[in-house]
Amino acid sequence: xxxxxxxxxxxxxxxxxxxxxxxxxxxxxxxxxxxxxxxxxxxxxxxxxxxxxxxxxxxxxxxxxxxxxxxxxxxxxxxxxxxxxxxxxxxxxxxxxxxxxxxxxxxxxxxxxxxxxxxxxxxxxxxxxxxxxxxxxxxxxxxxxxxxxxxxxxxxxxxxxxxxxxxxxxxxxxxxxxxxxxxxxxxxxxxxxxxxxxxxxxxxxxxxxxxxxxxxxxxxxxxxxxxxxxxxxxxxxxxxxxxxxxxxxxxxxxxxxxxxxx
Amino acid sequence: xxxxxxxxxxxxxxxxxxxxxxxxxxxxxxxxxxxxxxxxxxxxxxxxxxxxxxxxxxxxxxxxxxxxxxxxxxxxxxxxxxxxxxxxxxxxxxxxxxxxxxxxxxxxxxxxxxxxxxxxxxxxxxxxxxxxxxxxxxxxxxxxxxxxxxxxxxxxxxxxxxxxxxxxxxxxxxxxxxxxxxxxxxxxxxxxxxxxxxxxxxxxxxxxxxxxxxxxxxxxxxxxxxxxxxxxxxxxxxxxxxxxxxxxxxxxxxxxxxxxxxxxxxxxxxxxxxxxxxxx
Numbered sequence: 261x262x263x264x265x266x267x268x269x270x271x272x273x274x275x276x277x278x279x280x281x282x283x284x285x286x287x288x289x290x291x292x293x294x295x296x297x298x299x300x301x302x303x304x305x306x307x308x309x310x311x312x313x314x315x316x317x318x319x320x321x322x323x324x325x326x327x328x329x330x331x332x333x334x335x336x337x338x339x340x341x342x343x344x345x346x347x348x349x350x351x352x353x354x355x356x357x358x359x360x361x362x363x364x365x366x367x368x369x370x371x372x373x374x375x376x377x378x379x380x381x382x383x384x385x386x387x388x389x390x391x392x393x394x395x396x397x398x399x400x401x402x403x404x405x406x407x408x409x410x411x412x413x414x415x416x417x418x419x420x421x422x423x424x425x426x427x428x429x430x431x432x433x434x435x436x437x438x439x440x441x442x443x444x445x446x447x448x449x450x451x452x453x454x455x456x457x458x459x460x461x462x463x464x465x466x467x468x469x470x471x472x473x474x475x476x477x478x479x480x481x482x483x484x485x486x487x488x489x490x491x492x493x494x495x496x497x498x499x500x501x502x503x504x505x506x507x508x509x510x511x512x513x514x515x516x517x518x519x520x521x522x
Numbered sequence: 523x524x525x526x527x528x529x530x531x532x533x534x535x536x537x538x539x540x541x542x543x544x545x546x547x548x549x550x551x552x553x554x555x556x557x558x559x560x561x562x563x564x565x566x567x568x569x570x571x572x573x574x575x576x577x578x579x580x581x582x583x584x585x586x587x588x589x590x591x592x593x594x595x596x597x598x599x600x601x602x603x604x605x606x607x608x609x610x611x612x613x614x615x616x617x618x619x620x621x622x623x624x625x626x627x628x629x630x631x632x633x634x635x636x637x638x639x640x641x642x643x644x645x646x647x648x649x650x651x652x653x654x655x656x657x658x659x660x661x662x663x664x665x666x667x668x669x670x671x672x673x674x675x676x677x678x679x680x681x682x683x684x685x686x687x688x689x690x691x692x693x694x695x696x697x698x699x700x701x702x703x704x705x706x707x708x709x710x711x712x713x714x715x716x717x718x719x720x721x722x723x724x725x726x727x728x729x730x731x732x733x734x735x736x737x738x739x740x741x742x743x744x745x746x747x748x749x750x751x752x753x754x755x756x757x758x759x760x761x762x763x764x765x766x767x768x769x770x771x772x773x774x775x776x777x778x779x780x781x782x783x784x785x786x787x788x789x790x791x792x793x794x795x796x797x798x799x800x801x802x
Binding site: 263264265266268269270272273276286289290293294295296298299302303306307310339340341342343344345346382383384385386387412413452455456 | 560589633671
């Protein structure tokens with residue numbers, strides 16, 4: 261937008277992060293006033309505060325000064341896209357992955373990702389979860405043919421090499437941080453069947469099962485997918501535990517039965 | 523508006539439970555709609571619960587009405603959805619910009635009050651009111667910088683926006699005080715000139731002195747109790763204008779709910795006095 265005001269906004273926005281480089285004459289004069297720092301500080305502080313609120317577990321794992329310094333670098337590289345600061349920081353896990361001072365904290369990007377998943381689960385659409393009662397209304401044949409959708413608030417992730425879920429979970433519940441960690445891959449499942457976000461450890465087969473369901477597979481196909489991920493998996497136990505945690509929605513059940521039941 | 527709005531309080535998540543149970547006459551709550559633009563979950567659930575007991579006002583911070591671009595269509599739709607869901611008693615935004623080129627800068631940024639800006643902002647306000655199906659109020663922001671190139675006085679600019687769009691004005695008295703100190707004008711004269719008939723809402727908040735420049739630079743920080751000078755300007759305005767819905771804003775150093783209610787009660791008492799004088 262090549263209008264005078266567009267040029268002013270562009271120059272002002274750039275000066276918020278680098279006032280010394282302002283060449284727009286009006287903005288250069290503004291950036292030279294000591295009070296220009298009020299805008300710079302307010303924008304930066306609001307963004308960093310938002311990251312600290314959105315990544316509480318990351319913030320807890322490092323000291324606050326470290327977190328805010330890292331966050332300031334992230335803000336300069338990736339400012340918010342809209343006014344919903346609740347959603348700010350989608351690129352923060354990747355930023356941490358490439359952030360040299362965090363190189364030794366190999367689990368930190370995964371922890372950041374779980375903080376994002378928690379926020380997503382917290383703010384997702386409300387829906388009733390399918391439960392054992394719901395399942396009991398169907399024959400095993402019907403169930404195998406159903407395409408059961410993950411609940412809108414269900415989020416899951418598999419971490420190959422590190423106990424990211426254990427680290428995240430202990431810090432979230434302020435649990436025993438001294439307890440020894442079993443250094444292995446882990447999966448995490450977050451659900452919110454009602455008001456509270458719950459979290460559970462999940463197997464690789466469970467993640468594969470949910471991935472397939474999210475892609476629209478029938479439960480029979482999802483089971484095959486899960487077995488491909490882990491041939492040893494006990495699929496009925498995997499399904500039962502997903503169901504118990506509220507990972508599926510039960511809303512489309514009746515229409516699905518009508519369409520798919522033999 | 524089914525009930526008369528007297529003094530209200532900015533709603534903070536740590537006060538949800540206390541707010542739900544509060545029973546003061548004429549009490550209402552204000553939130554930033556951006557914080558409730560979610561698909562579901564307990565956050566919007568709390569707001570709906572509070573709305574079932576109290577009037578709620580939506581006070582936007584990111585429509586960027588003074589920007590070159592039109593308000594973002596997706597953002598406007600999310601706001602319209604929240605308006606349908608919450609049925610707010612009041613809706614307001616700022617005479618400022620905060621988004622540019624797909625980026626959001628969380629502050630209320632200044633601009634040159636030119637006639638071109640007036641056309642643009644009037645069009646943005648009209649577009650917003652059309653999308654929401656209701657009027658909004660526009661707030662005077664805090665000023666920190668001496669800006670060359672203004673063609674309009676701020677009060678005339680706001681009054682003209684209202685004349686063109688039928689929007690109301692939100693008079694933030696702390697912003698007037700902070701700006702008057704930073705730019706060097708008389709806050710009392712400014713308040714006396716403000717077109718009282720257009721005022722649909724008043725904001726009161728605390729400010730702080732800049733950590734390095736001290737009292738030479740006041741910051742609209744919303745993290746302290748309302749200053750005595752701001753209370754005096756408030757009395758001065760409502761003595762002339764009569765009672766208007768008045769909000770106690772606090773965003774930082776958030777105290778116990780009771781402490782905010784104590785300020786709310788002061789404002790409510792002033793409003794009652796103003797109403798009694800008007801009918802006497």
